[in-house]
Amino acid sequence: MGYESTGLSRREALSTAGALVIGLSLPFGGARAQGAPQAGPVDPNAFIRIGADDSVTVICKHIEMGQGPYTGLATLVAEELDADWAQVRAESAPADAKIYANFNFGVIQGTGGSSAMANSYDQLRHAGAAARAMLVLAAAQSWGVQPATLSVEKGVIRHAPSGREARFGQFAAAAGRLPVPPKVTLKDPASFRLIGQDRKVSRLDSVAKSNGSARFTIDMAAPGMLTVVVARPPCFGAKLASFDAAEALKVKGVVAVKPLSSGVAVYADGMWPALKGRGKLVARWDESAAERRGSEEMVEAWRGLAGTAGTVVNSHGDVDAALGQGDLVEAEYIFPYLAHAPMEPLDGYIEWDGKRANARFGSQIQTLDQATIAKVLGIAPQAVSIETLLAGGSFGRRAQGNAHLASELAEAAKAIGPGRPVKLVWTREDDIMGGHYRPLFVHRLRGSVKDGAIAGWSNTIVGQSFIKGSPFEAMMKDGIDPTMSEGASEIFYRTGAFRCDVHIAQSPVTTLWWRSVGHTHTGYAVECFIDQLLEKAGQDPVAGRLALMDNSRAAGVLKAVAELAGWNGPGPVNGRARGVAVVESFRSFVAQIAEVSKGADGLPKVHKIWCAVDVGVAINPDVVRAQVEGGIGFGLGHALFAEVPLEAGIPAVANFDKYRSLRIHEMPEVEVVIVKSSEAPTGIGEPGLPPTAPAVANAMARLGLGRPSRLPFVRVA
Amino acid sequence: MPYSITVNGAVREVDVDPDTPLLWVIRDNLGLTGTKFGCGVAQCGACTVHVDGQPRRSCALPVSRLGNRQVTTIEGADGPEAKAVQAAWAARDVPQCGYCQSGQVMSAIALLREVKKPDDKAIDLAMNGNICRCATYVRIRAAIHDAAKALEA
Ligand code: FES
Ligand code: FES
Numbered sequence: 120m121g122y123e124s125t126g127l128s129r130r131e132a133l134s135t136a137g138a139l140v141i142g143l144s145l146p147f148g149g150a151r152a153q154g155a156p157q158a159g160p161v162d163p164n165a166f167i168r169i170g171a172d173d174s175v176t177v178i179c180k181h182i183e184m185g186q187g188p189y190t191g192l193a194t195l196v197a198e199e200l201d202a203d204w205a206q207v208r209a210e211s212a213p214a215d216a217k218i219y220a221n222f223n224f225g226v227i228q229g230t231g232g233s234s235a236m237a238n239s240y241d242q243l244r245h246a247g248a249a250a251r252a253m254l255v256l257a258a259a260q261s262w263g264v265q266p267a268t269l270s271v272e273k274g275v276i277r278h279a280p281s282g283r284e285a286r287f288g289q290f291a292a293a294a295g296r297l298p299v300p301p302k303v304t305l306k307d308p309a310s311f312r313l314i315g316q317d318r319k320v321s322r323l324d325s326v327a328k329s330n331g332s333a334r335f336t337i338d339m340a341a342p343g344m345l346t347v348v349v350a351r352p353p354c355f356g357a358k359l360a361s362f363d364a365a366e367a368l369k370v371k372g373v374v375a376v377k378p379l380s381s382g383v384a385v386y387a388d389g390m391w392p393a394l395k396g397r398g399k400l401v402a403r404w405d406e407s408a409a410e411r412r413g414s415e416e417m418v419e420a421w422r423g424l425a426g427t428a429g430t431v432v433n434s435h436g437d438v439d440a441a442l443g444q445g446d447l448v449e450a451e452y453i454f455p456y457l458a459h460a461p462m463e464p465l466d467g468y469i470e471w472d473g474k475r476a477n478a479r480f481g482s483q484i485q486t487l488d489q490a491t492i493a494k495v496l497g498i499a500p501q502a503v504s505i506e507t508l509l510a511g512g513s514f515g516r517r518a519q520g521n522a523h524l525a526s527e528l529a530e531a532a533k534a535i536g537p538g539r540p541v542k543l544v545w546t547r548e549d550d551i552m553g554g555h556y557r558p559l560f561v562h563r564l565r566g567s568v569k570d571g572a573i574a575g576w577s578n579t580i581v582g583q584s585f586i587k588g589s590p591f592e593a594m595m596k597d598g599i600d601p602t603m604s605e606g607a608s609e610i611f612y613r614t615g616a617f618r619c620d621v622h623i624a625q626s627p628v629t630t631l632w633w634r635s636v637g638h639t640h641t642g643y644a645v646e647c648f649i650d651q652l653l654e655k656a657g658q659d660p661v662a663g664r665l666a667l668m669d670n671s672r673a674a675g676v677l678k679a680v681a682e683l684a685g686w687n688g689p690g691p692v693n694g695r696a697r698g699v700a701v702v703e704s705f706r707s708f709v710a711q712i713a714e715v716s717k718g719a720d721g722l723p724k725v726h727k728i729w730c731a732v733d734v735g736v737a738i739n740p741d742v743v744r745a746q747v748e749g750g751i752g753f754g755l756g757h758a759l760f761a762e763v764p765l766e767a768g769i770p771a772v773a774n775f776d777k778y779r780s781l782r783i784h785e786m787p788e789v790e791v792v793i794v795k796s797s798e799a800p801t802g803i804g805e806p807g808l809p810p811t812a813p814a815v816a817n818a819m820a821r822l823g824l825g826r827p828s829r830l831p832f833v834r835v836a
Numbered sequence: 837m838p839y840s841i842t843v844n845g846a847v848r849e850v851d852v853d854p855d856t857p858l859l860w861v862i863r864d865n866l867g868l869t870g871t872k873f874g875c876g877v878a879q880c881g882a883c884t885v886h887v888d889g890q891p892r893r894s895c896a897l898p899v900s901r902l903g904n905r906q907v908t909t910i911e912g913a914d915g916p917e918a919k920a921v922q923a924a925w926a927a928r929d930v931p932q933c934g935y936c937q938s939g940q941v942m943s944a945i946a947l948l949r950e951v952k953k954p955d956d957k958a959i960d961l962a963m964n965g966n967i968c969r970c971a972t973y974v975r976i977r978a979a980i981h982d983a984a985k986a987l988e989a
Contacts, residue, residue, distance in 0.1 A: 331870020
């Protein structure tokens with residue numbers, strides 16, 4: 120088993136004779152992307168390639184950035200194909216939205232919203248089943264027997280009556296000449312051998328990622344390649360006024376310095392001369408339109424807005440009247456700008472000969488990146504190929520509506536001229552100071568408790584919209600950006616009268632979705648506030664939630680996590696308190712219980728997190744578990760430590776020394792239970808994250824530390 | 837400046853500025869790309885290599901200060917500890933994005949050479965210079981215990 124991360128091997132392999140390449144037609148009807156795939160040995164519209172060497176290569180339309188789609192998508196194919204997992208490989212699909220669209224996005228190829236498995240579940244199972252049927256037919260014809268008398272198991276086709284058997288490779292070529300069956304029967308889930316089975320498959324990329332051989336964008340090299348770093352404006356909304364490259368050009372190894380629309384590019388033979396050259400560059404910026412507020416001023420401005428009525432997203436009942444009755448409870452939650460800081464900073468590699476371009480990088484929305492590169496270089500999108508490489512994390516950072524990385528990469532190639540391969544690399548400082556942050560948000564909540572019950576709930580949300588003015592603006596309705604209030608505009612709990620309203624705040628600071636998007640803040644606000652109201656009403660955090668809930672899947676995970684943790688109230692017991700939270704995001708349900716004590720340093724110490732998830736059919740339970748562990752660690756690290764504060768508009772943190780990341784000694788123990796479900800699969804790349812911070816905060820409240828109203832919990836003032 | 841350095845047992849000649857960090861010499865001049873760049877300021881551990889057997893952040897080590905010490909990168913990692921660590925990593929499916937893992941593996945190998953049966957505290961101490969943004973820490977810890985056990989056998 121293994122994977123191949125570049126399209127080169129794919130091209131080579133496609134030209135190999137004897138390969139079965141199956142293109143899947145998309146018989147799923149109207150709303151979905153229209154493909155025009157056909158079977159044939161050189162048809163690029165392919166999801167599966169079976170080699171004469173018995174290898175089964177699954178062409179993955181979703182980028183592998185750690186969340187496991189190479190393994191997950193391959194599992195779907197291998198299941199229906201009855202392939203031998205040891206022969207299964209995965210590689211990235213080329214950029215071609217007609218074939219590889221994400222059904223959630225329309226005719227756009229891309230990965231996001233934890234949608235990879237959900238939107239491939241039918242598609243790849245059909246592809247696998249069709250390939251199996253074609254192999255069986257080819258074998259049956261060759262052996263002169265009825266297809267129905269053949270069986271397939273672990274990559275071996277067998278005719279029991281005659282004792283004949285063959286591996287896939289033997290019939291790959293013959294199967295490739297057969298028509299794709301118009302209709303195939305999928306397996307009954309009860310007979311799955313791989314899907315949903317724990318540890319039946321191992322990740323396809325583990326070995327290469329443990330021995331240094333996995334190739335990422337930053338590892339690309341070619342004869343004559345130049346490494347490019349870009350000096351960008353120090354604050355948001357500033358533009359290049361002028362620059363002086365004289366000193367930079369004196370640095371040994373620096374080859375050229377060119378202005379781009381994003382800043383000034385320094386081209387060199389290698390990263391170190393590029394960095395040294397950039398250090399010597401003198402650039403002057405026009406800051407007349409720049410953001411010069413600090414984040415404290417922005418917080419005050421957002422808070423001011425939160426005190427006024429916003430655009431109502433959802434309401435029922437007379438909230439103002441309800442808030443006038445019983446005991447009024449108020450809370451305010453303030454969320455900072457956050458950088459994604461994927462372990463591999465943004466980078467890209469491109470070759471351009473004046474007519475065609477080939478870009479190799481961790482492209483997360485291939486269709487937008489392809490169109491952008493084409494536009495910058497003045498060529499047709501079909502003249503731009505994209506080889507999607509393994510990405511060293513993303514957390515949303517590589518899914519760019521404005522395709523700014525692809526644009527900068529193409530501009531860098533254009534400025535130096537055709538025939539010069541370039542590799543663009545962002546440093547960690549470029550990354551953390553470079554914006555595209557999870558927006559700064561303020562939530563103002565008011566609720567009333569009357570006779571032990573919640574009588575009213577009002578939530579006003581203020582923040583920037585990264586959807587407005589982006590290619591995704593069609594998501595907005597009536598001026599409302601749904602990503603700002605998802606998770607807050609509809610909640611699980613019967614709260615009497617209800618209102619959720621939003622204000623879109625304005626700033627030139629660039630913002631972007633960040634692992635779990637709106638749920639990064641709404642999950643915290645809603646789950647902390649319900650806890651606070653239940654506490655006021657004298658209810659148990661688990662029983663109180665369940666009593667207010669109609670959603671059976673949410674209740675299911677809440678009960679499951681309470682059982683897993685042996686919930687017996689929030690405590691504290693022996694100095695340890697427990698907090699709970701339950702969040703639905705991207706149609707997955709996740710509940711967590713955190714056990715927390717006050718550390719010697721006065722800071723919260725998180726000992727353990729129990730977690731129950733309902734993701735429908737869990738295709739690879741161990742990948743689900745890994746994503747939950749990772750989501751918890753990512754969520755906890757940011758809740759505890761992370762903030763990009765602006766001072767006079769300039770980010771005051773630049774690297775991991777001040778933008779603190781969770782480290783191994785701060786990682787709690789994690790125990791996960793996956794609730795059995797036969798619902799269609801939903802994602803888990805993001806949903807593990809939202810419940811963590813509120814579960815910890817709710818435990819902190821029981822320790823007398825309060826639910827932090829401002830994140831991160833540990834602020835360096 | 838010409839330098840002659842020993843990497844993975846082979847003597848290599850490079851001509852670079854004296855302040856060039858070992859990281860960029862390894863990656864750009866020698867083409868050994870398993871060692872990764874994550875921060876450039878000795879904060880993340882993605883660039884961890886062994887210098888005379890000790891784990892070092894290659895981004896913070898100028899080539900001029902290397903002298904004739906022996907450098908081992910992930911490509912040259914070998915021996916029972918290296919094999920045990922890499923096998924445990926694969927068996928546990930530790931990596932997610934994988935970008936930090938060369939550094940994690942190099943730190944773990946160095947730990948197991950030093951401490952045969954590390955407890956959680958020793959693991960914390962040896963590994964807390966290696967950030968994993970994917971937060972694979974639960975599995976890193978478990979895999980180190982697995983590797984220690986395998987070495988014992
Ligand atoms: S790159 Fe050297 S420690 Fe981060
Ligand atoms: S596996 Fe992604 S940073 Fe560690």
